[in-house]
Amino acid sequence: MQKKAAVIGLGLIGGSIALAIKQEHPGVYITGTDVDEAQTKLAVSLNVIDEAAPGLQEAVKEADLIVLATPVATTENLLVQLAGMSLKSGAIVTDVGSTKTSICEQAEVLSGKQVHFIGGHPMAGSHKSGVHAARVRLFENAYYVLVPNGPGSSEKVGEIKEWLQGTQAKFIELSYEQHDMLTGVISHFPHIVASALVHQVKGMEDEQAWVTKLAAGGFRDITRIASASPEMWTDILLKNNDVMRQLMEDWKQQMSAIEQMLVLQDKQQIYQFFEHAKSYRDGLPAKKQGAIPAIYDLFVDVPDHPGVISDVTGILGRSGISIINIRILETREDIMGVLQLTFRTENDRRAGMQQLEKHDYESYIG
Numbered sequence: 001m002q003k004k005a006a007v008i009g010l011g012l013i014g015g016s017i018a019l020a021i022k023q024e025h026p027g028v029y030i031t032g033t034d035v036d037e038a039q040t041k042l043a044v045s046l047n048v049i050d051e052a053a054p055g056l057q058e059a060v061k062e063a064d065l066i067v068l069a070t071p072v073a074t075t076e077n078l079l080v081q082l083a084g085m086s087l088k089s090g091a092i093v094t095d096v097g098s099t100k101t102s103i104c105e106q107a108e109v110l111s112g113k114q115v116h117f118i119g120g121h122p123m124a125g126s127h128k129s130g131v132h133a134a135r136v137r138l139f140e141n142a143y144y145v146l147v148p149n150g151p152g153s154s155e156k157v158g159e160i161k162e163w164l165q166g167t168q169a170k171f172i173e174l175s176y177e178q179h180d181m182l183t184g185v186i187s188h189f190p191h192i193v194a195s196a197l198v199h200q201v202k203g204m205e206d207e208q209a210w211v212t213k214l215a216a217g218g219f220r221d222i223t224r225i226a227s228a229s230p231e232m233w234t235d236i237l238l239k240n241n242d243v244m245r246q247l248m249e250d251w252k253q254q255m256s257a258i259e260q261m262l263v264l265q266d267k268q269q270i271y272q273f274f275e276h277a278k279s280y281r282d283g284l285p286a287k288k289q290g291a292i293p294a295i296y297d298l299f300v301d302v303p304d305h306p307g308v309i310s311d312v313t314g315i316l317g318r319s320g321i322s323i324i325n326i327r328i329l330e331t332r333e334d335i336m337g338v339l340q341l342t343f344r345t346e347n348d349r350r351a352g353m354q355q356l357e358k359h360d361y362e363s364y365i366g
């Protein structure tokens with residue numbers, strides 16, 4: 001009999017999961033629903049799902065797998081709604097939320113039903129929202145945390161990995177407390193810092209109009225994530241509240257220590273502050289994709305003539321090699337010198353390099 005999956009919330013993550021399920025299991029029939037009708041329609045047009053269901057009950061009633069891909073507070077409400085609905089016996093219910101404790105606790109409402117809840121969190125994403133940004137390879141090589149919760153769910157871990165194999169993610173199991181502590185440090189708290197830096201610049205703009213014009217690469221890099229969905233991040237901070245407050249205390253102490261170094265003009269301490277951070281960060285596993293995504297950059301020397309960007313991207317496109325970012329590095333004002341291409345995997349980067357070489361473009365890894 002044909003297997004069925006239901007995806008609730010057809011945004012960036014729900015859409016990407018649906019695409020990954022379809023890629024690995026083309027025979028699976030995927031229904032989906034979203035409170036935003038435009039997202040649902042787009043999901044059908046883009047073949048992300050097979051059918052739009054008119055509502056939650058219709059989407060889930062025959063599903064063997066139910067994926068809740070909504071903001072975390074909404075996911076909790078959906079679990080309560082599912083508890084009152086007719087679900088297929090033996091079905092797996094999972095979510096993709098960035099926090100796990102409150103969701104896994106709430107999932108206990110399903111304990112009277114013949115279904116198994118396994119919390120999930122694919123540790124990759126983007127500051128973009130919406131199904132148009134969904135990609136089948138979004139989670140490739142990323143860690144995907146699973147939190148089996150409730151009676152019998154541990155035995156279903158193999159099954160959910162099979163369902164989600166198309167993500168090509170690396171599955172790990174954590175407890176929900178451990179998950180929230182770890183993601184608090186490496187994902188949630190950095191989001192507060194990025195947004196606070198943006199507020200700092202905004203607060204200066206009226207008096208210092210040049211500030212936004214001068215904000216260059218460094219500011220853009222460290223604040224990229226501040227462009228993410230405010231709804232999603234409000235929920236995350238509220239749901240991982242204890243961890244956030246604890247980290248805020250650590251941060252304040254860290255800032256006070258740096259302030260003290262500045263007051264004392266302590267050159268050695270300041271140097272060590274930067275040096276220790278650099279050597280630790282440089283030692284992080286950037287080649288293997290983890291919570292900190294690997295960056296597979298390739299630098300291509302390009303002559304300064306019209307059409308060169310489309311030539312380079314065309315060579316890659318015709319060879320089926322995707323790039324996830326492109327940046328023009330201007331060594332002299334108004335003269336293009338180097339294209340910085342970012343690939344998702346090392347294999348793509350190597351293949352890209354070979355293709356470009358065939359067309360006489362010199363490229364190198366930074």
Ligand SMILES: NC(=O)c1ccc[n+]([C@@H]2O[C@H](COP(=O)([O-])OP(=O)(O)OC[C@H]3O[C@@H](n4cnc5c(N)ncnc54)[C@H](O)[C@@H]3O)[C@@H](O)[C@H]2O)c1
Binds near residue numbers: 010034069074097131
């Ligand atoms: N964006 C990331 O980088 C990332 C990465 C991993 C996990 N997550 C988690 O994934 C979840 C979804 O995030 P996203 O980035 O896909 O957001 P998104 O905004 O792209 O998608 C969320 C979708 O859920 C829909 N929705 C809201 N309430 C709903 C309801 N009651 N019923 C049906 N649909 C509803 C919204 O209309 C929206 O289309 C969040 O819990 C987030 O914490 C996000």
Ligand SMILES: O=C(O)C(=O)C[C@]1(C(=O)O)C=C[C@@H](O)C=C1
Binds near residue numbers: 097123188291
């Ligand atoms: O790359 C980004 O834009 C992200 O913010 C992705 C990111 C992260 O912090 O790493 C954000 C939240 C998710 O729960 C998982 C991944």
